[in-house]
Amino acid sequence: MNQKQAIQNNTQYLEMDRVLRRFFINRDVLHLCEEATEEQVEFLHRALLRADELREISKRTRLVTLARFPMIKSLEGYDYTALRFPPSISKDELQQCSFIQAKTNIVCYGPVGTGKTHLAIALGIRACELGFSVRFYTVTELVLMLAEARKKGRLETLVESISKLDLLILDEWGYVPVDKEGSQLLFRIISDSYERKSLILTTNLEFSKWGGIFTDQQMAAAMIDRLVHHGHLLLFEGQSYRMKHALMRKGGVSDDN
Numbered sequence: 001m002n003q004k005q006a007i008q009n010n011t012q013y014l015e016m017d018r019v020l021r022r023f024f025i026n027r028d029v030l031h032l033c034e035e036a037t038e039e040q041v042e043f044l045h046r047a048l049l050r051a052d053e054l055r056e057i058s059k060r061t062r063l064v065t066l067a068r069f070p071m072i073k074s075l076e077g078y079d080y081t082a083l084r085f086p087p088s089i090s091k092d093e094l095q096q097c098s099f100i101q102a103k104t105n106i107v108c109y110g111p112v113g114t115g116k117t118h119l120a121i122a123l124g125i126r127a128c129e130l131g132f133s134v135r136f137y138t139v140t141e142l143v144l145m146l147a148e149a150r151k152k153g154r155l156e157t158l159v160e161s162i163s164k165l166d167l168l169i170l171d172e173w174g175y176v177p178v179d180k181e182g183s184q185l186l187f188r189i190i191s192d193s194y195e196r197k198s199l200i201l202t203t204n205l206e207f208s209k210w211g212g213i214f215t216d217q218q219m220a221a222a223m224i225d226r227l228v229h230h231g232h233l234l235l236f237e238g239q240s241y242r243m244k245h246a247l248m249r250k251g252g253v254s255d256d257n
């Protein structure tokens, strides 16, 4: 084996080749390694891997910024005791975001303050770390943006940008009634997303009551059908975290007194 072949078979060479491809740099520069000392090749290898690592970090930061999370929440320390998983998905699968590759949905259903939004954001951030494009909206915010975009003739641009996402998070589904136009716009987003991307939806409204907020029972039924068909229903049970912690704080104050 000559020196050129030896370099090309080398793991270092393969790693540098991979990084150069990602940076769209002509890989012929690697021929310089044929004239370089071992230390010089080692240095170039380290420099390229570091550049690649920094690029990945900035990509993930950019994805988190673009997702517009209302706050940062983490899966670390999240308390799963009040959460019931369906047989179709385990806690590990959820945390690994395998549902995004499978283009399936997650519906987080439960009473107020039980951690639905927290989990949705934390999963969204994990998805960004894995390189997925994500966008977080409350349903009210999305409906308003869609209606505004339609008025300004920019609806198609907004719909297209949503269609490119890997994960769309819709928080507070059913908290505020949606008018007829809003329901139609929302329906378009849901049906465009069906089997093409994942949705995480948080709600405290049982399916049988969805018709009431969308004014149109048939449309509500069609949305439920699409959301639930390839979906996992996570049931949040128990007492509101907000309430529990407020009560604990109150207890702390009286203990001190």
Ligand SMILES: Nc1ncnc2c1ncn2[C@@H]1O[C@H](COP(=O)(O)OP(=O)(O)OP(=O)(O)O)[C@@H](O)[C@H]1O
Pocket: 073, 077, 078, 079, 080, 110, 111, 112, 113, 114, 115, 116, 117, 118, 119, 202, 204, 241, 242
């Ligand atoms: N299981 C949990 N583990 C850790 N923190 C939690 C958990 N559940 C709730 N919290 C915290 O309690 C607060 C309320 O949670 P969150 O906003 O996620 O509730 P929610 O179910 O979305 O309520 P709502 O239906 O009112 O929107 C947040 O600060 C959240 O971080």
Ligand SMILES: [Mg+2]
Pocket: 116, 117, 118, 171, 172, 202
């Ligand atoms: Mg919430």
